[in-house]
Amino acid sequence: MSGVFSPSRAQIKERTLRTDKWWLQPLATFGVLFSFVIYATFRAFEGKYYYAEHLISPFYSPCLSEACVPEAVIGGFNPISAQIFNFPLSPALIILIFPLGFRMTCYYYRKAYYRAFWMSPPACAVAEPHKKYTGETRQPLILQNAHRWFFYAGLIFNIILTYDAILSFKNKEGEWGHMSVGSLVLVFSTAMLWMYSLSCHTCRHTIGGRLKHFSKHPIRYKAWTTISRLNHSHALFAWISLFAVAFADIYVRQVASGAWTNIQIF
C-alpha cells in the first residue's frame, strides 16, 4: 500500500474524492492527440499527394529524398536515397523526427500526454495507477532534456516552411504576385508554427531566462519579457499550430489528389 493509501495517511478508500468531470480533459486530449498520430502516421507512409501547384505539405518539407517530385525539392538538394534496405522510404519519414521530437519533448505536450496517455497522474489529486515512479531521471525520459536541440531544428524547419509559404504566392504559370486559398492555409500554418516556437519555454530561456542580471542585458531583457508574454499562451499555440499543420496537409493532399480545387483569389 503506497501513496494515498499509505497506512499513516487518512484512511479513505477512494482514489479521489473529486466530484467534477476531471476525466474529461485527459480524455479529450487523448482523443485529439491519438487521432493526430494516426493521421500523421498514415500520411507519413503514404508518400504521395504532397505537392500541388506551388503548394507543398508541411509534412513533406523539406523534401530531401530522391523520390521527391522535382518541384518539391529546394534547389535540387535531395541527397537521401529513396529506399532503405530495399524498402521505399517516404520523404516524410526522413524529416518527421524533428517536428515530432520538438512536440514530444515540449513542456506543454509533456503535461498533456503524461496525463492523458500515461495517467501520471490522470488529473490533479487523482491517484495514478503506477506502483513506481522515477520521472525524467532515467532513460528514455531523460532524453526530454534534448528539447532545446529539437527547438533549434524546429527553427530551421520554420524558415523552410516560410519559404514554402512565400512560393505559394505564384500562380500555375510560375508568376509571382498571386494568391490562392492554399497560400492563406500555408501562411496561417507557418505563422502558428512560429508562434508555437517563439512562445516555447526553451526559447524563453535562451533569449534571456538563463541570465542572472537582466540589468546588464537590457535588449535581452526586453526580448525575454516579450517571449514571456507569448509563453502564457504556449498551450494555445501548441494546439492551434497542430490543427493548422494538419489542415495544411489535408488541404494540399486534397488539391494534389484532385478532390478539391485550389481557388485562386487573385
Place this chain on the structure above:
Amino acid sequence: MARKVNLRIWRGDSTSGSLQNVEVDANEGEVVLDVIHRVQATQMGDLAVRWNCKAGKCGSCSMEINGKPRLACMTRMSSFEEGEEITVTPLRAFPVIKDLVADVSFNYKKAMEIPAYEHPADLGPGEARMEQIDVERSQEFRKCIECFLCQDTCHVIRDHEENKKSFAGPRFFIRIAELDMHPLDMLKNRKRTAQEEHGLGMCNITKCCTEVCPEHIRITDNAIIPMKERVVDVKYDPARWLGSKIRRREG
C-alpha cells in the same frame, strides 16, 4: 439568509477514521472554514482543524475539499451548488494527526536541506545594491505562504511515499529558483544539486502545483521549467559546456 448544507468530514487519526455526515447552517458570504467552525461549536466539539488568519495569508487551513487541495478560508460556500454534498478531508499526501490536521513536518525537513543564500564575500552589511528588474523574478516566489497545497497535490510524493526521501517538491523548487535567480547569490552548484539531490528531474511538469497555488505563483512556468533549462545548461548541453570552458559565461 442561512441554508442547510450537507458536509462529509473525515474524522479519525493515524490508526483509523471515516467520513462522517453532518448537516449545518451556512450563511451568505461564508467560507468552508466558517462552516467547519460552526460544526465544531455546535456538533463536534473535539473536531481538530488547523487555522489562523482566515485571510488566505497564513497557509494553515489547507485541506482537501471535494477532493481538491484548497484553503478552507478561501473557498466560498457560494461556489457549491444548492444541495451539493461537500466532502472535507485532511491533506492526503501527508500523515494524518487527527481529523483535518495533517503532519506537514516533511516540508520543514526539506526546507532545511535547501542550501541558504550565500552573500558576496566582498560586500559588507548595507553595501548590497540590486536593480528591480534583477529581483522581480525571485519576488514572485516570495509570495509563497507555505500552505503546502502544491506539495500535497504533487503526485511524485502523493502517490509514491518512497519518493519523499529524494524529492523536495514544488514549494522548494521555487525556493531553489528564487536563490538561483537572485542577482547576488554566490552559491555555484545550485543547479546541479537541484537535479542530483533535490529531485528536480522527477518532476514531469504536469502543472498540478500551479493549479492549486492560492497565491497564483506560476510555479511550473516560472520556477520549475526555468530550473530544468538551467540544469540542461550545466548537465546535458555539450555546446554550453564547451562554451563555459572556452570563455567564462555569466549572466
